[in-house]
Amino acid sequence: MGVHVRSTVNGDAVEFTCPEDEVLLDVLRNRLGLTGAKEGCGTGDCGACSVILDGRLVCSCLVLGAEMDGKVVETIEGMADGAKLHPLQQHFIDGAALQCGVCTPGFLMAADALLRKNPDPTEEEIRFGLAGNLCRCTGYDKIVRAVQAAAKEMRG
Amino acid sequence: MRYEMPTTAKAAAGLLAKEKGRAFVLAGGTDLLVKMKAGVVEPDLIVDIKAIKGMKDIKKSAGGFVIGAAVPCVALSENAALTKAWPGVVEAANLIGSKQVQGRCTMSGNLCNASPAADSVPALIAAGAKVSIISAKGSRKVAVEDVTTGVGRTSLKKGEFVTAIELPAKKPKSGDAYLRFIPRTEMDIAVVSCAVNVSLDAKGMITKARVVLGAVAITALLVKDAASAIVGTKLDDAAKAKLAAACSAACKPIDDKRGTVEFRTEVAGVLARRAAEIAYARAGGKQ
Amino acid sequence: MSLDSMNPALVEKHFKVIGTRVARPDGVDKVTGRARYGADAAMPGQLVGLVLRSPHAHAQIVKIDISKAVKLAGVKAVITSADFPDHTQGDRGMMDILENCMARGKALYDGHAVAAVAAIDAATARKALKLINVTYKILPHVTDVDEALQIHAPVLHPHIYTEGLSEKPTAASNWNKHGEYGHGDVDAGFKEADMVISRSYKTEQTHQGYIEPHSALASVSPDGSAEMFVCTQGHFVYRNQCATLLGLDANKLRVTASEIGGGFGGKTHVWAEPLALALSRKANRPVKLTMSREEVFRCTGPTSSTSIDVKIGAKKDGTITAAWAELRYQGGCFPSNWAELGAMTAFACYDLKNVKTVSKDAVVNRPKTAAYRAPSAPMAAFAVENTIDEVAKAIGMDPIDFRIKNAAKQGTKSSYGPVYGPIGIGPTLEAAKNHPHMKAPLGKNMGRGMACGFWFNFGGQTCVDVNVTPDGNVTIAQGTIDVGGSRASIAMAVAEELGVTYNQVRSIIADTSSLGHNDMTDGSRGTFSTSKAAIFAARNAITVLRDRAAKIWEIPASEVEWRDGAAHAKGVNHGNRTPLSLKEIAAQAGQTGGPIAGHAETVADNAGVSFATHIADVETDPETGRSLIKRYTVIQDAGKAMHPSYVEGQYQGGAAQGIGWALNEEYVYGKDGRLQNAAFLDYRIPVCSDLPFIDTQILEIPNPNHPYGVRGVGETSIVPPLAAVSIAVTNATGVRQTHIPMSPPRVLKSLKTKKK
CATH class of the missing domain: 3.30.365.10 (Aldehyde oxidase/xanthine dehydrogenase, molybdopterin binding domain)
Structure with a gap:
């Protein structure tokens, strides 16, 4: 039983077998050891499990592992370039844009997806771009500012 | 549970027809997987249609647009011609869920999930959209308003599935708009919604209108009285008042955790007025 | 020292x-x-734990048949209340915690645990839950605090006789505690007043809404030693409680805290952790028990819903002559003292000659409540600050000047007893008065509200x-x-x-x-x-x-x-x-x-009391009742801000939670006593696009009882928002808002009363 899947995760070729009804989030966390994506709801309402799938931001709780054959997945574990943090990661730390941090991986993936599409977003575009990610600690203030600062740095 | 990813529509239809247990079509999965998580549905077979040729394409022709059943809603807004022709439809589709959900969810799924609060459905009905349905026996086309028959129920027969949604070509001096009411600015299900599509004559008089309400009955409501209220007018205040009253009168809502009968009935009229103003302006009308 | x-x-x-x-x-x-958060750890050979929960608000558990579940291949343990002998030695509070973790004889709310399983994987555990057959006898239920206090309400516990009355009641009831605070003579005070305003208010139940669901990984060894990796706000408290409930020696239970994905009070006592330990003990394997989001909403500890009456009298010159309030809070299905805390905080911002607060704590068929950031204070402040606002306007005084005139200061005897040392209420009010926000022009359909808040700190x-x-x-x-x-x-x-x-x-x-x-x-x-x-x-x-x-x-x-x-x-x-x-x-x-x-x-005694003043600008759509926050400012005394960014973060986070509570968050129960919105989809916490930047101003009035002058800063920021936002909506619409949250249907309905 189960589906045999080959895909690329953070640039690495991976191979796994999972039950037909297992979601990508569980594959990442329980089969591939990538626990950076979190299950905050399991229903696509909180964004804590956000990953980038073939270039599109998705909730990994709303994707089946079985669908992954031949697909390319990017997760928080692949965001930094070795020891060098991505500008978004660095600005989240410097700008105190995280408190408990459980939503942070999802926010970083969502912000990354936003900036790839729109390198110079307005405050409103950032707020709506991140509306699928819930944060209960920060009131979003420092998150939006960190994304603005990272975007500015990335534009050079 | 079995998972199949056929490469032709015919094969998909065959799998669905053959399955004796509960079979579900998977496009974006943003409704299906939530229901599976909650234990509301336990599929025996899932047929993923994303590998079928054309399912992820948007095709433009003289006759309009053909939108494959697996086109994620975010791709609609990335299509400039579609966005220009049917801004109301694209806006409606882009209100479904979050950016994350947008990357997966489809209008066909939104339609077949058959929720009374589906965002894209009123806009599609207002636009006069049709759906292509295929089965092992052949294919057929029906109007979008003929698909949903009740909460979670559609007119699709066993073995049938939607392959595409077809939007007509945009008529000159026409415009559409969709508005929904939600308590927050994002991430909510529509408490009440309204789509309006109008065509104008050279003088700005409304010649044709389609007004559709969502989340106020078991299916989206095409409100003929609301359309007649504004046809033959330049959307003056009296016409808007008649429109709002017709919409409120057509509502058959329920009290639930998202809103009350009273609230939905009143706000349906408010949204109809506001959506009509946008659609009228998009059609080139000046108030 | x-x-x-x-x-x-x-x-x-x-x-x-x-x-x-x-x-x-x-x-x-x-x-x-x-x-590593609670769900991110693993142990060799770990099992998956899942909990079976009551679908009924109030029911006798006639029988639990686990025989089929036990026989299912892959199931390693099934537990019920029979697996939890009473080790509490007469400590009723601990027994309540145990009974909440696993129902004993009666299910007291929708979601109350009745059994749990440990199996080799989640699919097997889910199957096993379906094989457990529970026979219930459904009992009448009550979920509203005022209804629970009625004489004919269904009584949850035959052993609850109201505490705190001069004479012991003759019958058991849902009213578990009565309290009174204050000083002076309020009757005489009201007689002195030129203007007296009385109002009644309601607030609905809210949840802390932390993004990380509870998770525990427990391993009990046959020699009686145990370890647990768990998300918690207090791993020592979890250690002590779990050891007591399971009859373990505290020194043999080693608890390691995971990173915590938010708590706000909700992770201050045990919920499913004793179940994870008991399953592990029975299965003789490590067990990981992670709650679903639905379980978090249904089965952990939200805060109280309340019903509050306030009466304030003042002279034309702006002096408050008397202040009175009665506060009724439900604490869920076990006794609590949340109303009492509300009564203590209600008038703490003011220097009052005559003040009296009465508290009534009640039990209802809802989950056992837990602390939620300055627990009980936001609801009391909502009621009191609105009445303050109304009195000020009635005597023709600017509400901020009225508050400044009556603000507590060093030496004031507080409404809950102690005499204040150096405090920040006056300075936060002065800062608010001088803040550019107070002078900024307002657009169409907009209103501005300001309000104060207090928290004790610990x-x-x-x-x-x-x-x-x-x-x-x-x-x-x-x-x-x-x-x-x-x-x-x-x-x-x-x-x-x-x-x-x-x-x-x-x-x-x-x-x-x-x-x-x-x-x-x-x-x-x-x-x-x-x-x-x-x-x-x-x-x-x-x-x-x-x-x-x-x-x-x-x-x-x-x-x-x-x-x-x-x-x-x-x-x-x-x-x-x-x-x-x-x-x-x-x-x-x-x-x-x-x-x-x-x-x-x-x-660490003398934590130093904390005060804040908030300013909110709101735009309310008169045709739909929907309110949007357009500008928000938090001014709070930190004593000394050790790390200013983190202090600002506490101010902003508390304000955002308060805004969510004010506008949209609430538990919705059906007539059947079941929770209808146990998901983030319909339990609507603010999303990023709902909020503006939240301006902060840190005041530093040193706490003399800390070497650097530090005061606690985490909680006070949630106290004023319900009041500030509701006063803003009141000013935007011209109708006093007395029911939180101000969801669009509720506000639109209130506007009808104005038109009539």
Whole structure:
């Protein structure tokens, strides 16, 4: 039983077998050891499990592992370039844009997806771009500012 | 549970027809997987249609647009011609869920999930959209308003599935708009919604209108009285008042955790007025 | 503890580390996905635990048949209340906690646990739950606080007789506690008034809404020792409670706290953790039990829904002559004292001659409530501040001037008893009055509201170890959970004391077998109490360092002083000695007496009360009743902001939670007593696009009872928003808003009353 899947995760070729009804989030966390994506709801309402799938931001709780054959997945574990943090990661730390941090991986993936599409977003575009990610600690203030600062740095 | 990813529509239809247990079509999965998580549905077979040729394409022709059943809603807004022709439809589709959900969810799924609060459905009905349905026996086309028959129920027969949604070509001096009411600015299900599509004559008089309400009955409501209220007018205040009253009168809502009968009935009229103003302006009308 | 440590003059000293915005030690792990939260750990051979829960609000459990579930292949343990013999020794509070973890005889709310299973995987565990057959006899239920207090309401517990009345009641009821606070003569006060306003208010139940669901990984060994990796605000408290409930020795249960994905009070006592331990004990395998989001909403501890009456009288000159309130709070299905806390906080911002508050705590068929950030105060402030606003307007006075005139100050006898020391209510009000926000023009359909809030703050039991490493750096073991950056703040305090850089100091959260008991991180105590203990521990370490330097120099320790990270010899005989740095002393520790450390244990009393004033601008659509926050300002006294970014973060986060509560968050129960919106989809916490930037202004009125003047800052920020936002909506619409949340249907309906 189960589906045999080959895909690329953070640039690495991976191979796994999972039950037909297992979601990508569980594959990442329980089969591939990538626990950076979190299950905050399991229903696509909180964004804590956000990953980038073939270039599109998705909730990994709303994707089946079985669908992954031949697909390319990017997760928080692949965001930094070795020891060098991505500008978004660095600005989240410097700008105190995280408190408990459980939503942070999802926010970083969502912000990354936003900036790839729109390198110079307005405050409103950032707020709506991140509306699928819930944060209960920060009131979003420092998150939006960190994304603005990272975007500015990335534009050079 | 079995998972199949056929490469032709015919094969998909065959799998669905053959399955004796509960079979579900998977496009974006943003409704299906939530229901599976909650234990509301336990599929025996899932047929993923994303590998079928054309399912992820948007095709433009003289006759309009053909939108494959697996086109994620975010791709609609990335299509400039579609966005220009049917801004109301694209806006409606882009209100479904979050950016994350947008990357997966489809209008066909939104339609077949058959929720009374589906965002894209009123806009599609207002636009006069049709759906292509295929089965092992052949294919057929029906109007979008003929698909949903009740909460979670559609007119699709066993073995049938939607392959595409077809939007007509945009008529000159026409415009559409969709508005929904939600308590927050994002991430909510529509408490009440309204789509309006109008065509104008050279003088700005409304010649044709389609007004559709969502989340106020078991299916989206095409409100003929609301359309007649504004046809033959330049959307003056009296016409808007008649429109709002017709919409409120057509509502058959329920009290639930998202809103009350009273609230939905009143706000349906408010949204109809506001959506009509946008659609009228998009059609080139000046108030 | 040395006397100078309590000297407020120290607060004036020039800090080198305190007040800077250093990077948190857990930052890189949290932005790279490496940080381990409750569900992120694994043990060899672990099983999956799942809980079967009552679908009924109130029901007798006639029979539980687990025989089929037990036989299912892959099921390793099935437990019910029969697996929890009573070890509570008559402690009714502990028994309530146990009964909440697993129903005993009666299911008291929709979601109450009735059985649990451990199986080799989630699919098997889910199947096993379906095979458990529970026979219920459904009983009448009550979920509303006012209905629960009615004479004919269904009674939840036959053993509850109202506490706090002068005569013991003759019958059991849902009214578990009566309380009274205040001073003076309110009847006489109301007679003196030129204007008296009475109003009734309601607030609905809300949840802390932390993003991380509860998760515990438990392993009980046949020799009676056990370990647990768990997300919690207080792993020592979890250790103590679990040990008691399972009959384990506390020293044999080692609890390690995971990173915590938010708590806000909701992770202050145990929910499913004892079940994970009991399953592990029965299965003889590690068990991981992680709640679903639905379980978090249905089965953990939200805050109370309330019903509050307020009456305030004032003279035309703006003097409040009397203030009275009755506060009725439901605490869920077990006794609580949330109404009492509400009664204590209700009028705490004001200097009142005549004040009286009455509290009524009730049980209902809802989940056992837990603390939620300044528990009970936001609802009381909502009711009181609205009435204050109305009285001010009725006598023709600006509401901010009215508040300034009546604000409590140093020496005021508070409405709940104690006399205040130096406090910040007056300064926050003056700052609000002078804030540019107050003068900014308002657009169409907009209204502005301002309101004040108070929270006690708490200290509690704390201990800290400071250890100097052989290479001259410093580690700290703290026992309070870091919920908002306290590891950084504690390291800053120790760096400040030792005179070294922040980067030389690193703090970790020690497990329960590595430190003495620590109270949990609640009551805004984390940074206040832990930094206090850490400062004392660092000073004890400095004593050791001075001794070692004295030994190296062969001079008396009294002739060595510590400054700028080094020992300095003092006095005419030794003045020419080169100072010995921490690094140099550490390197010789093996020759001078062994490892260098400082320890401190304290009950950190006198946390220093906290006050805030908030300003909110709201735009309300008159045709739909929907309100949007257009501008928001938080002004709060921090005592001393150790890490200003994290203080701002607490102000902004609390305000955002309060805004969500004010506008959209609420538990919706059906007539069947079942919770209808146990998901983030319909339990609507604010999303990013709902909020503007939240401006903050930190005031620093030193707390004389902390070496640096620190006060707790975590909770007060949630107290004013319900009031500030509702007053803003009132001003935008012209209709007094008396029911929280101000959801669009509720506001639109209220506007109808105006039209009539």
